Amino acid sequence: MDNEPYDHVKSCCKDRFKITKSSGSGTVLPSRVGFGQKRASRCALCSRARSPRDPPRPRRPAVPSPPHAADRKIKNVCSCLSVDPAVPHTSCKSRCYEPFDDETPGCRCDAQCVTSGNCCYDYHDLCLLPTQQWQCSRLRCGEARLADSRCHCSSDCEAAGDCCTNYRHVCHGETEWVEDLCEDLSAPQCPASFKRQPLLLVSLDGLRAEYLQTWSTLVPVLDKLRRCGTSAPFMQAAFPSKTFPNHYTIVTGLYPESNGLIDNTMYDPVFDASFSLSSPEKSNPRWYHGQPIWHTARYQGLKSGTFFWPGSDVKINGSFPDIYRPYNGKVPFEERVFTVLKWLQLPDDQRPDFYTLYLEEPDKSGHNFGPVSGGVIEALQGVDNVIGQLMNGVKQIGLHRCLNIIIVADHGMEDTSCDRKEALQDFVGSVRDLWVTEGTFGRIRAKNNDTCRQPEQKIQPYLKAHLPKRLHYANSRRIEDVSVLVTPKWLYPGSLTFCAGGAHGYDNDVESMLAMFVSYGPKFQSQTEIEPFSNIELYNLMCDVLELLPVENNGTHGSLNHLLRRPPHAPVPPAEQSRPSECPLLSLQPADTLGCSCPQLVRAAADRTHTLFGRPRALRGGQSYCLLRQRGFISAFSHHARMPLWSSFTIDKPVSVPLPSVTPGCLRADVRVQHCELCLLSHLSPFVPRCFPLVHPLPAVPPDLNTTAEQQFDALLVSNVVPMYPEFKKIWDYFHSTLLMKYAFDYNGINVVTGPVFDYNYDGRYDTPEMKRLFVPGTDIPVPTHYFAVLTSCRSSSQPVSGCDGELQTVSFLLPHRPDNSESCRVSPDMTANRHHFFFSIQLKTRRGNRKRSRNRNNKISAVSGCCLRH
Known part of the structure; x- marks a missing residue:
């Protein structure tokens, strides 16, 4: 057969067929493009050219072929096999990674299309991005399921439980969680398979509290959680304000000195080993003390799933959480959220009740760029988007009215500079023989007791025993003998390399170290702002949410009851272990005049009490003491210590009337107490020089506080005397004569309870004899290591403290009692010249009723004092 029929076929079927020849003959065979030889066979007759799938046709009788019969036969073949022209592909919709077929017209979607330059326009969006991103787009809705997709937007993803978190928003037009109004969660709605409401604990590392106020419009999801849930202006981190100590404090309720992790780096002299975040010791359970909440849950029949949390990938107490992930900072935040959402959808017998989720930002950006920087803003927006994905996903799986969420930070962030450094060598010379921890908080292993050298230096060194008690940072062998507090924004370097950007680890009272706190869910109050609190209280709170019984910890169980709709634990005051006795009136004539004859000033004991809110209770057994009532105060006199255990008095709002003068150097005998109990202390005249350290007998309640002569001379009773160093007396006098009077004026009167503290082994617990x-x-009269003061006032300053029938506000102080305060290195004795030094409260716990609104931190009761009052 010649080429003429071939040309006719080519002309006839040029856009529909490719032309082949049958084997063994010259017959031209048309074949449908894309179907190869399967679509057409020999084409001598139409029936032979049909595809096997075509329906059979009746045969026609054979007739002689007219001229040009071959041309008509080929045209009949074209008509016989006639189909629509092949439509070229223009999209990768449902075609991602379809094998390449060179017979297929149009663009490609196979993996090699990029190399050939023939990819469809949506290849990147439909085939590549799903393997890299965690969001649906309009193009992806209804997609064919891809094995390598991070999450899915296919029509079956809800049944499979692996939809992207914005699937229903993008593909079904539902609103995102952040767009919804605040919901009433008082009636929780959990799926039938949930026996209890789960709890998710989220950490946003380094998100200082101030960020949420300054940049609230840039973090709409966190801002909505704050507005709709329960929040605090700030949460106080534990000291030091470092990552590992605080994360482990949050889940154990223990201060770092008790939970074992006293810093991100530390040395244990018994183990003779060092711990750091990059060493194998990080995974050694011997460093971790206490019981983290995932173990508390396990021991009480619940399950836990932790997607990163310091300590969760360590075999503490012989076990791990039920589900956990070894830490890997390279895991995308979205993958962490998606995994937690998958855990929430596990079958009931596998699903955890408690979850953790940890994100490294904005801490990482804060270190690199500083706390006030574009880098931190970008990081904040990034974590806000991730929390938005979490809330969308929770809503999508129907748990947005069931899941309880707590979002916290471990600490804040402060700006640092390489120009603001204090070198240890400038103070002690060579440091080659010292083990020095550097940065925002220093620790030194040293035998010598050097004092500081420069009055205006940016560091304050403390011996372990002298560290401020409010830091709770002494009772551990891993804490060095010398600790160095560094002024905010400054660094304490040894061989410090990284100094520019941001850092944390400073005193936990510094504003920039304060962390964020937000809670949301049916267990928590809605649209409520509470007072600031310490992160040691979170463990008890989480146990209450999970309906667990907490183990012993440093928190106060029930102190956060006002966060909960229905708190399960009602705190009860501890039972008194030692009841007071009455000091009998033995004689109206004192056995010893004490060198001072003041018979005309002797007054009868007052019968009015100054314990407005109840008498302090003795919680240690075996104590022998009696109550002494005077006109201006009431005290509990200890027969063992031979001094008041506590003294309680009320200061009404002062009027501008000068106090009567005090008879100097005159102590009165107390006829209610036997002479032998007082004589040793009373004969130590404050005017007799003695060897250092000199201890003076001074009134626990200064006479100048009283408003009448009778009350003043009651304060001169020898039963009101305590031993006190001369340097401390300056502080004590300033505290009582200036600060207490100021507070009484500002808050319409205050009730004060003061007394001695004995903590010679600096473990934060009352010392045994x-x-x-x-x-x-x-004598055998012990010298106190500290003196405490508890101030209480009415929250409403329109009511006097003596007639308060509403909520109370309380603040407590612990003042170190030492012969000197050399760590402050200040030469001026003027207390008012150093008003910028604060010693803040160690507790903010006492309350009457639920306190839901926070007072301004700058307006709370707190004392300003000289350099010695360093907590």
Whole structure:
């Protein structure tokens, strides 16, 4: 057969067929493009050219072929096989990674299309991005399921439980969680398979509290959680304000000195080993003390799933959480959220009740760029988007009215500079023989007791025993003998390399170290702002949410009851272990005049009490004391310590009337107490020079506080005397004569309870008699290590404290009692010249009723004092 029929076929079927030849003959065979030889066989007759799938046709009788019969036959073949022309492909919709077929017209979607330059326009969006991103787009809705997709937007993704978190928003037009109004969650709605409401604990590392106020419009999801849930202006981190100590404090309720992680880097002299975040020791359970909440849950029949949390990938107490992930900072935030959402959809017998989720930002950006920077703003927006994905996903799986969420930070962030450094060498010379921890908080292992050298230096070194008690940072062998507090924005370097950008680890009272707190869910109050609190309280709170019984910890169980709609634990005051006795009136004539004859000033004991809110209770057994009532105060006199255990008095709002003068150097005998209990202390005249350290007998309640002569001379009773160093007396006098009077004026009167504290082994617990090591010279009267003061006022300043029938506000102080305060290095004795030094409260717990609104931090009761009042 010649080429003429071939040309006719080519002309006839040029856009529909490719032309082949049958084997063994010259017959031209048309074949449908894309179907190859399967579509057409020999084409001598139409029936032979049909595809096997075509329906059979009746045969026609054979007739002689007219001229040009071959041409008509080929045209009949074209008509016989006639189909629509092949439509070229223009999209990768449902075609991602379809094998390449060179017979297919149009663009390609196989993996090699990029190399050939023939990819469809949506290849990147439909085939590549799903393997890299965690969001649906309009193009992806109804997509064919891809095995390598991070999440899915196919029509079956809801049944499979692996939809992208914005699937229903993008593909079904539903609103995102952040767009919804605040919901009433008082009636929780959980799926039938949930026996209890789950709890998710989220950490946004380094998100200082101030960020949420300054940049609230840039973080709409976090801002909505704050507005719709329960929040605090700030949450106080534990000291030091570092990542590992605080994360482990949050889940154990223990201060770092008790939970074992006293810093991100530390040395244990017993183990003779060092711990750091990059060393194998990080995974050694011997460093971790206490019981983290995932173990509390396990021991009480619940399950836990932790997607990163310091300590969660360590075999503490012989076990891990039920589900956990070894830490890997390279895991995308979205993958962490998606995994937690998958855990929430597990079958009931596998699903955790408690979850953790940890994100490294904005801490990482804060270190790199500083706390006030574009880098931190970008990081904040990034974590806000991730939390938005979390809330969308929770809503999508129907748990937005069931899941309880707590979002916290471990600490804040402060600006630092390489120009603001204090080198240890400038103070002690060579440091080659010292083990020094550098940065925002320093620790030194040293035998010598050097004092500081420069009055205006940016560091304050403390011996372990002298560290401020409010730091709770002494009772651990891993804490060095010397600790160095650094002024905010400054660094304490040894061989410090990274100094520019941001850092944390400073005093946890510094504003920039304060962390964020937000909670949301049916267990929590709605649209409520509470007072600031310490992160040691979170463990008890989480146990209450999960209906668990917490183990012993440093928090106060029930102190956060006002966060909960229905708190399960009602705190009860501890039972008194030692009841007071009455001090009998033995004689109206004192056995010893004490060198001072004041018979005309002797007054009868007052019968009015100054314990407005109840008498302080003795929680240790075996104590012997009696109550002494005077006109201006009431005290509990200890027969063992031979001094008041506590003294309570009320200061009404002062009027501008000068106090009567005090008879100097005159102590009165107290006829209610036997002479032998007082004589040793009373004969130590404050005017007799003695060897250092000199201890003076001074009134626990200064006479100048009283408003009448009778009350003043009651304060001169020898039963009101306590041993006190001269340097501390300056502080004590300033505290009582200036600060207490100021507070009484500002808050319409205050009730004050003061007394001595004994903590010679600096473990934060009351010392037993055998632990007391320092005594008044020539006596067995112990010298206190601290003095405490608890101030209480009415929250409404329109009511006097003596007639308050509403909520109370309380603040507590612990003042170190030492012969000197050399760590402050200040030469000026003027207390008012150093008003910028604050010693803040150690507790903000006492309350009457639920306190839901926070007072301004700058307006709360707090004392300003000289350099010695360093907590």
